Amino acid sequence: MTSGQLNRIFDCELFFKCENFQKVGAFKFRGATNAVMLLTADQKRRGVVTHSSGNHAAALSLAAAMNGVKAYIVMPENAPVVKKNAVAGYGAEITLCKPTLQSREETCRMIMEREGATLVHPYDNFNVISGQGTAALELLEDQPGIEAIVAPIGGGGLMSGTSTCVKAIDEKIRVIGAEPANADDAFRSFRSGKLLRSDNPATIADGLLTSLSELTFAIIRRNADDIVTVTEDSIKECMLLIWERMKIIIEPSSATVLAVVKENPALFRSKRIGLILSGGNVDLRKLPF
Amino acid sequence: MTSGQLNRIFDCELFFKCENFQKVGAFKFRGATNAVMLLTADQKRRGVVTHSSGNHAAALSLAAAMNGVKAYIVMPENAPVVKKNAVAGYGAEITLCKPTLQSREETCRMIMEREGATLVHPYDNFNVISGQGTAALELLEDQPGIEAIVAPIGGGGLMSGTSTCVKAIDEKIRVIGAEPANADDAFRSFRSGKLLRSDNPATIADGLLTSLSELTFAIIRRNADDIVTVTEDSIKECMLLIWERMKIIIEPSSATVLAVVKENPALFRSKRIGLILSGGNVDLRKLPF
Numbered sequence: 001m002t003s004g005q006l007n008r009i010f011d012c013e014l015f016f017k018c019e020n021f022q023k024v025g026a027f028k029f030r031g032a033t034n035a036v037m038l039l040t041a042d043q044k045r046r047g048v049v050t051h052s053s054g055n056h057a058a059a060l061s062l063a064a065a066m067n068g069v070k071a072y073i074v075m076p077e078n079a080p081v082v083k084k085n086a087v088a089g090y091g092a093e094i095t096l097c098k099p100t101l102q103s104r105e106e107t108c109r110m111i112m113e114r115e116g117a118t119l120v121h122p123y124d125n126f127n128v129i130s131g132q133g134t135a136a137l138e139l140l141e142d143q144p145g146i147e148a149i150v151a152p153i154g155g156g157g158l159m160s161g162t163s164t165c166v167k168a169i170d171e172k173i174r175v176i177g178a179e180p181a182n183a184d185d186a187f188r189s190f191r192s193g194k195l196l197r198s199d200n201p202a203t204i205a206d207g208l209l210t211s212l213s214e215l216t217f218a219i220i221r222r223n224a225d226d227i228v229t230v231t232e233d234s235i236k237e238c239m240l241l242i243w244e245r246m247k248i249i250i251e252p253s254s255a256t257v258l259a260v261v262k263e264n265p266a267l268f269r270s271k272r273i274g275l276i277l278s279g280g281n282v283d284l285r286k287l288p289f
Numbered sequence: 290m291t292s293g294q295l296n297r298i299f300d301c302e303l304f305f306k307c308e309n310f311q312k313v314g315a316f317k318f319r320g321a322t323n324a325v326m327l328l329t330a331d332q333k334r335r336g337v338v339t340h341s342s343g344n345h346a347a348a349l350s351l352a353a354a355m356n357g358v359k360a361y362i363v364m365p366e367n368a369p370v371v372k373k374n375a376v377a378g379y380g381a382e383i384t385l386c387k388p389t390l391q392s393r394e395e396t397c398r399m400i401m402e403r404e405g406a407t408l409v410h411p412y413d414n415f416n417v418i419s420g421q422g423t424a425a426l427e428l429l430e431d432q433p434g435i436e437a438i439v440a441p442i443g444g445g446g447l448m449s450g451t452s453t454c455v456k457a458i459d460e461k462i463r464v465i466g467a468e469p470a471n472a473d474d475a476f477r478s479f480r481s482g483k484l485l486r487s488d489n490p491a492t493i494a495d496g497l498l499t500s501l502s503e504l505t506f507a508i509i510r511r512n513a514d515d516i517v518t519v520t521e522d523s524i525k526e527c528m529l530l531i532w533e534r535m536k537i538i539i540e541p542s543s544a545t546v547l548a549v550v551k552e553n554p555a556l557f558r559s560k561r562i563g564l565i566l567s568g569g570n571v572d573l574r575k576l577p578f
Contacts, residue, residue, distance in 0.1 A: 004312075020536045240573065247309045247538040247569035280536035284529065284578060 020280025028059035034131030046116035051104040053079040056122035061090035123157030133161030148174035149274040154208035156216025163223035177227040178256035207253035230259035309569025317348035323420030335405035340393035342368040345411035350379035412446025422450030437463035438563040443497035445505025452512035466516040467545035496542035519548035
């Protein structure tokens with residue numbers, strides 16, 4: 001999508017890739033689908049497993065169902081009922097665990113051993129990363145002449161796929177990661193050259209709380225041009241701008257990409273910029289405005 | 290746009306014409322543009338005038354500006370500042386008046402006499418009506434095989450244009466008006482064969498408070514197949530459904546068309562239905578959910 005009003009406000013040409021319209025409401029469906037489709041026939045018979053309470057769980061459940069594969073989803077027992085229902089609605093088998101990373105990983109391992117199921121990690125997985133890269137691929141096919149692409153960074157799956165894909169197509173296109181200043185592990189890792197974590201990150205962009213893995217950090221270090229942090233105020237302001245001017249519903253994580261443009265006008269002026277809106281899953285009863 | 294989820298919920302194939310993405314955020318831009326473009330050279334030099342505090346004022350202001358025509362907008366002095374700013378932002382000249390219909394019409398007449406400006410009424414105008422009909426025209430061009438089209442009814446401009454256009458293309462396509470039960474003048478007029486008004490209508494669908502005119506009633510009586518009323522609860526529920534499932538922002542008036550499908554499942558089951566979403570201008574700080 002494009003918006004004449006936003007182009008005038010920011011004095012550049014913006015091309016939005018609307019993953020809020022993607023199945024399950026987020027880009028995660030791309031990676032999950034690719035991972036499921038690339039399983040061997042034997043792996044497909046045994047199913048897939050992941051631990052997640054978010055978009056990846058729903059994405060993997062639907063991708064598995066559409067390919068006739070059984071999905072086992074490990075969720076913390078305190079996960080919101082609406083998320084449990086979404087996953088169950090796609091036909092996945094839910095196993096509840098204690099709300100700790102240790103319990104999630106142990107329960108996952110138990111299912112892998114018992115069922116022979118294949119783990120599909122939300123981002124620490126080459127096939128998932130490749131799938132996420134198809135959003136940028138489609139954007140560049142639709143809009144030749146794009147000079148820079150901005151995508152959000154959480155665990156780094158989307159940015160790994162995006163940067164790898166874009167640089168393979170045209171090294172001159174700049175690839176920039178958008179990260180909340182309040183969860184800036186990728187920014188600090190990129191600058192220092194060492195993988196660092198965010199401890200207790202607190203941001204409205206709840207899809208970007210996760211830290212990079214060794215795998216995604218290695219890919220992003222090689223292929224991304226820069227990582228830029230944005231403030232909470234900018235995220236909220238740009239989320240409202242997109243809702244009001246474009247009449248589309250995006251989650252706060254998606255707004256980080258426009259916030260990068262807003263906070264760095266000199267970098268983008270008069271350029272053709274691709275912005276990946278990562279998703280649109282937001283609680284309409286708890287809006288920040 | 291289409292939505293697999295909504296198709297499954299309502300057991301039919303829905304094709305949404307998204308006028309929330311139209312310029313100024315509503316179908317009104319179509320009629321205003323057509324009216325301005327069909328002015329004679331002499332009329333264009335003298336400008337256009339209307340009295341409105343809503344979408345038509347913004348639509349006429351922008352349509353005039355894009356065609357190098359001066360627009361005079363009469364607004365009640367108590368109109369919201371944000372609406373005055375929007376109209377002023379398009380370069381129109383605003384004349385404030387008392388918040389009564391009499392004062393609005395008198396001020397309008399005064400400007401017509403002083404400037405020689407042409408009145409462009411929001412719906413009681415053939416060229417405006419023809420312009421509104423282009424939404425249905427595009428929908429039918431994009432989606433052959435549509436068996437029924439549902440559009441909201443307020444003053445009747447959109448329904449007049451829609452029904453005239455659809456019946457000219459294919460008499461067998463059913464054209465149905467969606468009206469809030471709390472502002473059901475068109476429903477009662479259609480059934481009784483006499484033009485009736487809604488007195489003090491109170492509905493969340495604030496774009497549909499207006500009553501039909503003699504002109505729009507005559508056209509709708511001839512070309513529409515039926516008018517169906519919907520409850521306030523249905524409007525709110527369908528508005529939320531479209532926001533949540535389709536990730537797009539629509540105003541309550543737009544939700545009436547899906548509410549018609551929801552309240553009358555037997556009429557629409559297994560059919561291909563066109564739904565005209567009239568606009569997306571809604572105060573994000575005052576949502577009904």
